[in-house]
Amino acid sequence: MNVFEAITQRRSYRGEFQNRPIDEADQNRLIEAARWTPSPFNVQPWELVIIQEAEGKEILADITQQAIIEQFKDSKFLDDNSRWMCLNETEWQDRGDGVLLKDHVTLPKLLQNCPEKLTGSILKGLLKNAKSLAIVGHLGAGKMPAKEIATQVREAPLLVLVTMNTERCPPGEGATRWMWLSMGMLIQNMLLAATSRGIGVQFVSAPLESEADRENIRQLFNIPDYNEVITLLRIGYVSSEGGSSVRLKPSEFVHHEKISN
Numbered sequence: 001m002n003v004f005e006a007i008t009q010r011r012s013y014r015g016e017f018q019n020r021p022i023d024e025a026d027q028n029r030l031i032e033a034a035r036w037t038p039s040p041f042n043v044q045p046w047e048l049v050i051i052q053e054a055e056g057k058e059i060l061a062d063i064t065q066q067a068i069i070e071q072f073k074d075s076k077f078l079d080d081n082s083r084w085m086c087l088n089e090t091e092w093q094d095r096g097d098g099v100l101l102k103d104h105v106t107l108p109k110l111l112q113n114c115p116e117k118l119t120g121s122i123l124k125g126l127l128k129n130a131k132s133l134a135i136v137g138h139l140g141a142g143k144m145p146a147k148e149i150a151t152q153v154r155e156a157p158l159l160v161l162v163t164m165n166t167e168r169c170p171p172g173e174g175a176t177r178w179m180w181l182s183m184g185m186l187i188q189n190m191l192l193a194a195t196s197r198g199i200g201v202q203f204v205s206a207p208l209e210s211e212a213d214r215e216n217i218r219q220l221f222n223i224p225d226y227n228e229v230i231t232l233l234r235i236g237y238v239s240s241e242g243g244s245s246v247r248l249k250p251s252e253f254v255h256h257e258k259i260s261n
């Protein structure tokens with residue numbers, strides 16, 4: 001697979017993984033891809049925590065589960081989400097951005113069997129009113145998706161906590177921004193290397209959304225306080241085709257010479 005194929009064929013993998021560990025050669029490949037990431041002044045601010053034992057997976061699964069239950073009770077969070085949540089595939093393809101709700105949570109059976117149009121209008125009604133959805137959240141609506149995603153975290157062959165050592169900081173006022181840029185590049189390098197080896201990766205953001213959870217994770221995994229926990233990746237050999245994805249057209253984001261008003 002050449003680089004362009006890896007870039008365009010990479011997908012966020014939310015399915016089940018094959019039930020086998022990532023072999024050593026492939027782990028080394030991912031680490032090597034991370035290692036060659038560019039960084040300002042070559043400071044290489046990254047530190048990775050590779051988790052393969054059940055204990056670490058269990059901790060992260062529990063924090064993920066609780067975080068999602070809380071998110072479902074938070075009307076602001078739900079409101080912010082609804083802007084990017086597409087309810088049916090046609091709308092999603094037309095928009096070219098956002099995520100498809102059913103890729104993220106298994107919908108209740110009743111809705112799964114509904115025609116797409118009807119599901120769309122039922123969910124739209126719910127999502128339009130984040131306050132009412134938050135009430136449903138308080139009644140426990142987040143429990144099912146929380147459990148589902150936590151199980152995926154618990155059962156992943158490999159988890160990686162990507163952290164940034166803020167002591168390895170380049171000179172200048174923009175230091176932190178440049179370091180963050182570099183961290184993004186590191187993650188993409190890993191994702192592309194993974195794609196080329198039939199390895200799927202999913203970002204799991206829920207356990208890192210709140211300051212309190214990040215702090216908790218930092219302490220439980222012995223991560224020094226000058227390291228920022230950037231993301232959690234769930235990794236394994238794929239067992240099915242990656243999902244589909246959409247993008248804006250070049251004409252919607254490329255400008256020539258100036259951005260016209």
Ligand SMILES: Cc1cc2nc3c(=O)[nH]c(=O)nc-3n(C[C@H](O)[C@H](O)[C@H](O)COP(=O)(O)O)c2cc1C
Pocket residue numbers: 010011012013014098099104202203204205206244245246
């Ligand atoms: C910083 C960041 C956080 C993300 N968090 C999540 C997440 O928590 N759960 C998830 O399933 N996907 C997550 N994603 C994946 C995006 O939803 C995905 O990249 C986007 O929908 C485009 O789909 P694609 O990666 O398959 O092309 C995240 C991606 C990024 C870059």
